[in-house]
Amino acid sequence: MKLLEYKAKELFDKYHVPTMRGCVIDSSEHMEEAIDQAGLTYPVVVKAQVQIGGRGKAGGIRFADTAAEAKQHCEALLFSELRGYKVNQLLIVEKAQNNKTELYLSIMLDRLTKCPMIIFSANGGMEIEQTAKEDPDKIIKLTIDPFVGVKDYMAAYLLSRAGLDLSYKKQLFDLLKKLYQAFMDYSCMLVEINPLVIDANDRLVALDGKIDIDDSALFRLPDIQEFAQKMQPDNPLIKEAADYNFLYIPVEDEGSIAVTSNGSGMLMSCIDLISKEGMKVKAALDLGGGATADRIKEAMRILFSTPGVKAVLINIFGGITRCDEVANGVKMALEAEHSDKIVVIRMEGTNKEIGLTTIAGIQNADIVSVPGLRECVKALADRRDRL
Amino acid sequence: MSILIDQHTKLIVQGITGREGSYHTEQMLQYGTKVVGGVTPGKGGQEVCGVPVFNTVREAMSATGADATVIFVPARFMKDSVLEAIDAGMKMIFTIAEHVPVHDMMYCYHLAKARGVKLFGPNSFGVISPGKTKAGFMAGYFFSEGNVGVMSRSATNCYETVKMLTDNGIGQSTCVGVGGDMIPGTTFVELLPDFEADPDTKAIVIIGEIGGSEEELAAAYIKEHVTKPVVALIAGKNAPKGRSMGHAGAIVSADGTGSAEHKEKALREAGVYCADSTQHIVDILLQLKKEGRL
Numbered sequence: 001m002k003l004l005e006y007k008a009k010e011l012f013d014k015y016h017v018p019t020m021r022g023c024v025i026d027s028s029e030h031m032e033e034a035i036d037q038a039g040l041t042y043p044v045v046v047k048a049q050v051q052i053g054g055r056g057k058a059g060g061i062r063f064a065d066t067a068a069e070a071k072q073h074c075e076a077l078l079f080s081e082l083r084g085y086k087v088n089q090l091l092i093v094e095k096a097q098n099n100k101t102e103l104y105l106s107i108m109l110d111r112l113t114k115c116p117m118i119i120f121s122a123n124g125g126m127e128i129e130q131t132a133k134e135d136p137d138k139i140i141k142l143t144i145d146p147f148v149g150v151k152d153y154m155a156a157y158l159l160s161r162a163g164l165d166l167s168y169k170k171q172l173f174d175l176l177k178k179l180y181q182a183f184m185d186y187s188c189m190l191v192e193i194n195p196l197v198i199d200a201n202d203r204l205v206a207l208d209g210k211i212d213i214d215d216s217a218l219f220r221l222p223d224i225q226e227f228a229q230k231m232q233p234d235n236p237l238i239k240e241a242a243d244y245n246f247l248y249i250p251v252e253d254e255g256s257i258a259v260t261s262n263g264s265g266m267l268m269s270c271i272d273l274i275s276k277e278g279m280k281v282k283a284a285l286d287l288g289g290g291a292t293a294d295r296i297k298e299a300m301r302i303l304f305s306t307p308g309v310k311a312v313l314i315n316i317f318g319g320i321t322r323c324d325e326v327a328n329g330v331k332m333a334l335e336a337e338h339s340d341k342i343v344v345i346r347m348e349g350t351n352k353e354i355g356l357t358t359i360a361g362i363q364n365a366d367i368v369s370v371p372g373l374r375e376c377v378k379a380l381a382d383r384r385d386r387l
Numbered sequence: 388m389s390i391l392i393d394q395h396t397k398l399i400v401q402g403i404t405g406r407e408g409s410y411h412t413e414q415m416l417q418y419g420t421k422v423v424g425g426v427t428p429g430k431g432g433q434e435v436c437g438v439p440v441f442n443t444v445r446e447a448m449s450a451t452g453a454d455a456t457v458i459f460v461p462a463r464f465m466k467d468s469v470l471e472a473i474d475a476g477m478k479m480i481f482t483i484a485e486h487v488p489v490h491d492m493m494y495c496y497h498l499a500k501a502r503g504v505k506l507f508g509p510n511s512f513g514v515i516s517p518g519k520t521k522a523g524f525m526a527g528y529f530f531s532e533g534n535v536g537v538m539s540r541s542a543t544n545c546y547e548t549v550k551m552l553t554d555n556g557i558g559q560s561t562c563v564g565v566g567g568d569m570i571p572g573t574t575f576v577e578l579l580p581d582f583e584a585d586p587d588t589k590a591i592v593i594i595g596e597i598g599g600s601e602e603e604l605a606a607a608y609i610k611e612h613v614t615k616p617v618v619a620l621i622a623g624k625n626a627p628k629g630r631s632m633g634h635a636g637a638i639v640s641a642d643g644t645g646s647a648e649h650k651e652k653a654l655r656e657a658g659v660y661c662a663d664s665t666q667h668i669v670d671i672l673l674q675l676k677k678e679g680r681l
Contacts, residue, residue, distance in 0.1 A: 214490065
């Protein structure tokens with residue numbers, strides 16, 4: 001769950017991470033009132049609350065010296081679309097002025113060491129990824145032993161390696177402690193501040209915030225659950241599939257094949273083999289283990305309703321998932337609506353024979369049953385002219 | 388022989404009275420696994436499939452002398468179950484659940500390492516030494532006894548491969564589900580020494596995926612220490628790119644770590660046969676068999 005900036009800022013406020021004062025609005029009429037209430041002084045920055053990278057370059061961050069200018073920006077940005085994402089809120093913050101420098105700071109969960117890792121650089125800002133590629137020495141990485149936590153010598157190390165003055169040590173240590181606490185309390189995959197500025201008064205201030213929270217931990221984070229419910233899904237089918245506990249993954253926009261299986265490994269194998277044959281997958285749906293006929297039917301409906309899909313490949317290797325349930329679900333889906341889609345099905349495992357008999361009995365549908373993964377791909381390739 | 392578990396392994400099941408726990412206890416007993424006890428707090432004194440249930444792992448261990456545990460509890464309770472098992476002195480722990488919070492696993496991982504405990508999973512089918520024993524939920528019937536060691540991040544790709552191996556007369560020494568999560572308790576590189584040392588394992592199969600650096604680490608170890616033929620598959624070459632996690636993800640993988648290309652390059656340089664599909668793994672092993680190397 002990636003938080004919008006305003007939500008990340010709320011968490012920063014909760015942990016007393018220094019940020020610029022600001023307010024959130026969802027209607028232009030209330031802009032001045034909100035700015036007054038928050039006690040903001042001009043100039044301000046109006047920031048569109050959407051989850052896209054390069055928000056500044058996309059025109060989602062605008063500066064205003066006066067209320068009139070701010071109002072103009074609010075009216076232009078609010079409810080507009082940035083790269084396909086609708087802007088439902090704006091964050092307005094005081095503009096940080098005369099900053100001495102822009103740093104980069106994040107804590108992420110590092111897969112290699114399986115520890116939280118601090119990433120720090122004196123070269124913060126928009127070009128940080130470029131710096132990582134071209135000048136990796138300017139990126140300082142430091143793992144945190146979860147049984148030790150953040151210690152003040154870490155702040156000293158980061159500053160020293162970055163060539164910054166150690167007079168910032170106390171401030172940086174304090175900031176690291178707060179970020180790490182938030183990182184642990186909220187089961188974060190990432191807490192990122194870019195840029196972290198040193199302002200005119202030598203204070204470290206977070207000008208942006210990115211927080212990514214582990215979806216598997218949301219059950220114990222009621223405040224984040226509430227936020228998640230308000231978020232618009234990027235694709236309505238993802239949400240629809242999630243309601244049935246399926247994982248729906250858009251693959252290639254121009255694809256015409258939908259694939260489904262009872263595990264993500266098998267899905268990846270299907271996509272790899274189909275792509276290798278020069279065909280394109282539009283979407284993949286992971287059924288997980290143990291799907292019943294009723295749920296299979298819904299999965300089929302979701303895939304049939306995916307725009308642009310001409311063929312559906314069902315590849316089941318059932319341990320917990322039973323082939324008879326799968327076959328019944330497919331039959332129900334094909335009988336419920338007259339579908340002109342090509343259906344290729346491969347089933348292996350528990351109750352395979354019963355399942356195959358059911359599939360053979362489906363009338364008036366373009367369905368073919370094949371024995372293996374290679375044959376699945378071949379069956380699709382044979383029908384290439386209809387994809 | 389086999390690695391990790393065999394016919395002498397005494398297993399307990401944490402969460403034995405639950406739906407999955409009781410069903411798979413029956414399945415494991417039928418396969419021949421020595422399930423000597425189970426644990427469900429508050430249900431001590433009961434029996435499941437003739438297996439005694441205890442309130443705590445400590446009691447189960449002292450009554451049965453169990454040396455391994457498989458945990459069939461829901462994801463949100465996994466951490467507590469693992470900590471209980473480690474605290475009770477258990478040295479081998481298999482976790483199954485999907486959607487375990489990564490921070491929970493991070494804590495368990497580091498504690499297990501500090502205490503010298505072998506921890507497997509989560510999001511894993513478990514481990515099976517065909518013909519001897521299994522600890523997990525894999526369907527036993529398509530595995531067969533033999534001399535190929537298999538380790539896989541994906542259950543379905545492993546099943547697919549193993550079924551074809553069995554159909555082609557190639558059996559397996561031990562198949563390990565290392566699990567598909569971000570922090571697996573045990574990774575490929577930690578299992579390679581066991582497979583290399585096992586006299587009955589003649590070839591090793593690695594079924595990997597995009598993401599992380601487990602395959603790269605395995606490649607580095609293979610290059611220096613493994614004499615047996617290794618066949619690897621990296622699934623997900625054409626998977627949609629995960630949306631980057633802020634800048635940090637891109638910074639950490641700035642060298643290309645995690646991509647299928649990067650992994651295959653490292654593996655090839657270590658002398659590993661890279662397969663492009665599960666079927667191809669079988670083809671390569673059949674060729675090795677023909678050459679008398681299996």
